Amino acid sequence: MSDKALLKISGLHAYVxxxxxxxxxxxxxxxxxAVVLLGRNGAGKTTTLRCIMGLVPKCSGEIxxxxxxxxxxxxxxxxRRKITLVPEDQGIFALLNVGENILVSQRQSSSRGELARxxxxxxxxxxxxxxxxxxxxxxxxxxxxxxxxxARALANENHLIMLDEPSKGLAPLLVKGLGNVIRxxxxxxxxLLVEQNFAFASTLGDTFSILSDGKTVLSGKMSELLENxxxxxxxxxxxxxxxxxx
Amino acid sequence: xxxxxxxxxxxxATGFLLFMMASGLSIIxxxxxxxxxxxxxxxxxxxxxxxxxxxxxGNFFLALLAGIVAxxxxxxxAERTIIRPVYGNHLGQILTTLGAFMxxxxxxKMLWGPNVIPSPVPGGLEGDFTVGGLTISRYQVFIIFMGIxxxxxxxxxxxxTRLGMVVRAGVENREMIQxxxxxxxxxxxxxxxLGTALAALGGAMIGPTLGQIxxxxxxxxxxxxxxxxxIGGMGSFIGSMIAGILIGLIxxxxxxxxxxxxxxxxxxxxxxxxxxxxxGLFGAEGGR
Numbered sequence: 318m319s320d321k322a323l324l325k326i327s328g329l330h331a332y333v334x335x336x337x338x339x340x341x342x343x344x345x346x347x348x349x350x351a352v353v354l355l356g357r358n359g360a361g362k363t364t365t366l367r368c369i370m371g372l373v374p375k376c377s378g379e380i381x382x383x384x385x386x387x388x389x390x391x392x393x394x395x396x397r398r399k400i401t402l403v404p405e406d407q408g409i410f411a412l413l414n415v416g417e418n419i420l421v422s423q424r425q426s427s428s429r430g431e432l433a434r435x436x437x438x439x440x441x442x443x444x445x446x447x448x449x450x451x452x453x454x455x456x457x458x459x460x461x462x463x464x465x466x467x468a469r470a471l472a473n474e475n476h477l478i479m480l481d482e483p484s485k486g487l488a489p490l491l492v493k494g495l496g497n498v499i500r501x502x503x504x505x506x507x508x509l510l511v512e513q514n515f516a517f518a519s520t521l522g523d524t525f526s527i528l529s530d531g532k533t534v535l536s537g538k539m540s541e542l543l544e545n546x547x548x549x550x551x552x553x554x555x556x557x558x559x560x561x562x563x
Numbered sequence: 564x565x566x567x568x569x570x571x572x573x574x575x576a577t578g579f580l581l582f583m584m585a586s587g588l589s590i591i592x593x594x595x596x597x598x599x600x601x602x603x604x605x606x607x608x609x610x611x612x613x614x615x616x617x618x619x620x621g622n623f624f625l626a627l628l629a630g631i632v633a634x635x636x637x638x639x640x641a642e643r644t645i646i647r648p649v650y651g652n653h654l655g656q657i658l659t660t661l662g663a664f665m666x667x668x669x670x671x672k673m674l675w676g677p678n679v680i681p682s683p684v685p686g687g688l689e690g691d692f693t694v695g696g697l698t699i700s701r702y703q704v705f706i707i708f709m710g711i712x713x714x715x716x717x718x719x720x721x722x723x724t725r726l727g728m729v730v731r732a733g734v735e736n737r738e739m740i741q742x743x744x745x746x747x748x749x750x751x752x753x754x755x756x757l758g759t760a761l762a763a764l765g766g767a768m769i770g771p772t773l774g775q776i777x778x779x780x781x782x783x784x785x786x787x788x789x790x791x792x793x794i795g796g797m798g799s800f801i802g803s804m805i806a807g808i809l810i811g812l813i814x815x816x817x818x819x820x821x822x823x824x825x826x827x828x829x830x831x832x833x834x835x836x837x838x839x840x841x842x843g844l845f846g847a848e849g850g851r
Contacts, residue, residue, distance in 0.1 A: 370742055396744030408739030410732045421728045424744040469743065 322381075323348040323507050324369070324477060329378035331361075331368050338364045340531035342378070346477065351499070351508035353522030353539065355515065355553055360528040362511040363405060366479045369509075370402045371395045383476070397426050399474060405481040405511075407466040411455030415446055415465060418454050422469035431474065439471040442501060460491040467498055478502055479509045484517050492517055515553055519543055527552045568697050570815045576703040576772065578811025579710025583765030584784060585791035585803040586717065587758025593734035593798020595650065595751050600660040601641060602762050603785025604667035609634040609763025610780055611671055614682045614770045623685035627767045634763020635756050637667070642755040647748070664781070672778055679777035682770030702771055709768065713761070714804055721800055730754060734798040787814075790833045796846025806844060 324346040331339035339361045346352045354362050368376045371392040380388040387395055410418050419439065423432045440447045443464050449457065454465060463483060470478050480499070484492045492514070499521055502508055512518035518525075519539055526536040529552055542548060588602045613630030617623055641663055649655035683689075684702045691698045721727035729750055733740040741747050769784070770776045791810050795802025810829060817825045836843060 372738060372742070391746070392738075392741040393744050393746040396742060402742050404739070404742070408736050408742065410735045410739070412735055413728070413732055417728055417732075421725075421732045421740070422743040425725075426744070473744070 321347055323383060324509070325379070325381040326365075326369070327379045329365065329368060329376065329380065331364055331373050331377070332375040333364060333373065338531055339368065339376075341533065342528065342531070343533045344526050344536075346507050346509050347524075348476070348507050349503070350523040351503055351510055351521050353518040353525045354509060354511045354528065355518065355525055356528035357552075357554065358513075361531040362528055363481055364531075365528070366402055366481055366509070366511060369395075369479065370400065396424065399476040400479070401470045401473065401475050401477070402479040403466045403470050403481060403483060405485065407462050409454045409457070409462050409465055411453065413454055414451050415454050415457070416450040418465055419446070419468055419472050422472050424473050427473065432472075435472050435474060439468050442471060442498065443468050459486055460488065463487060463491075463495065464498075467495075467502075471502065475506050477509065478506045479511075481511045482513060483510075484512065484514045496521060515549070565697055566819065569699065570819055571812065572699055572703050572707070574812035574815035575808060576706040576710075576811070577815060578808030579706055579714075580765045580769050580772075580807075581784070581787055581791050581811055582710065582804045582807030583713060583768075584762045585788040585795065585807050586800050587754075587761045588788055589792045589795060589798055589803045590730065590734065590754055590800060591751075591758050592792065594730060594737070594747075594754055596653070596737075597646065597650075597656050598660070599646075599755075599758075600657065600785070601663040601667060602660075602759065602788065603781040604664045604671075605634040605638055605759045606762045606766035606769075606784055606788075607671060607776075607778065607781035608637060608667060609766030610682070610770045610776045611675055611680075611766075612763075613767035614680065614776055615675070617683070617685060621686070623688070626685070627764065630767030631760045631764050634766065635760030638759025638763075639752065639756045641759075642752055646755070650748075664785075668778055668781055677778060679775040679779075682774060682776045684771040688771075706768055706772070713764070717761075717800060726750065726753065787829070790829050792843075793833050794836050794843055796843025799843065799845035802843055802845030 322345045324344070326342060326344040329339050329342040330337075342361065342365050344352070344354070344365070354365065356362050364373060367373045369380055371387070371390050371394070376388055378388070379386060382398060382400065387398060410421070413421065419436065423435065445461065446465060446468055449461065454462070457465060467483070483495055483499070487495065496517065499508060499510070510518060510522060519542070522539045524537065525539050525542050527534050534552060535548065584602065584606050588599060591597055591599050609630035612633040613626040616629035617626035620626065645659050645663060646656070649659050688702045688705050691700050693699075721731060729740060729745055733745070733747055733750060737747060766780065769780065787810060791803055791806045794809070795804070795806030813828060813832070814825050817828055
């Protein structure tokens, strides 16, 4: 497993301003499938994603991507290694229209043919965005904004797509649709997913990693975590069975 | 009535010059959060170099070009040497750009002396023409047409090119555009070059409207440009154009009525806008 890992993080420590947020994160993401990063609020999930993307200046430890240490590289260099992040606030450019939001996200390091192909693919996944092409992105609904944010990640060829709480604030029906999109993404990219909605996350991830107070405390197979409600209670304070209400 | 028309023409001309200076200042701030105090000095440098070049060659087109090259050249040099080390450091930026402003001011005084030098209206554009009994200065009309052409060109770049799209996106969310794989520093260097060159062009065109230029040009117009940026909204190109014209017109009307009231009125207007809409007339809400 470890030699097949696409992303391998070990001993990651990070400061955000004067706060010591990450105090030893260890994480592996294989080149296929989804890894769910779990943990309570403030455990350091978002900071971990931001460190990988090169957005946290004070990081130490190892972040090995495809055999290369990418820690300390500027974000655009990391993006060119085909990694992307859909942040929690989605990062939509509200004053640009929908089409511009997608076009501006297409990395110019790829060939024109490749970009055109990715654009067609993206719009086939999100046909609604084609209809809203000329609308200002700021006028979209919350669900549409999340779709646009995902579309920007799909508009390039990415080996690793990191999603920070994509289900946040979405209606249950939309969350279901989002799950289908994430499963579609997994066919071509590895996914590192941060989720508060454990019931939702448990249907997507093959493996999980739990953070607590900035440290990795447990990793393993999702199926094992699902069976162990005691661990769920201890680190997450939730239970999948409760959340699903089947 | 006659007076009103003349004041309006002059006001529009002043407005477009302010717009040339303020739009660069505004977009530089919007994109990187850098308040470039040296902008006023580059405006002044443009006016000195072009006046000097015009007196030496007699060719106004060449003079404008010399002003742009000098302003943009010093601008990009400043970006490479003194602004890059202070990215993300607001206090550092204020001190560095204010320091650069002072140094450039002194260099201009060393080269051309502390006194005003004459800046004649270029050949072919001097004098007035008469329309329906109204006498209008040719040079002011020239500035207005140049201003419209430049506004159209900048509008085209911002809305129809990839660079413009990246700049608009970056002004809204600097971090996201980097996540998407854009080297924002390279984009910013380009914007800094264009912004300072535009300010220098504004400076190059202002000399003949005043008849003379001096070191006062830098401070006087920097203050007005800041007011324009605040009223128009940080990072907004349309905002700086509309606010520039507004301030240009108000100043010309008020100066004719009661000159000492002009500056207090500008400040009052700025304060009122800040109270009613703190992001300025066209500033993005929640931008960062």
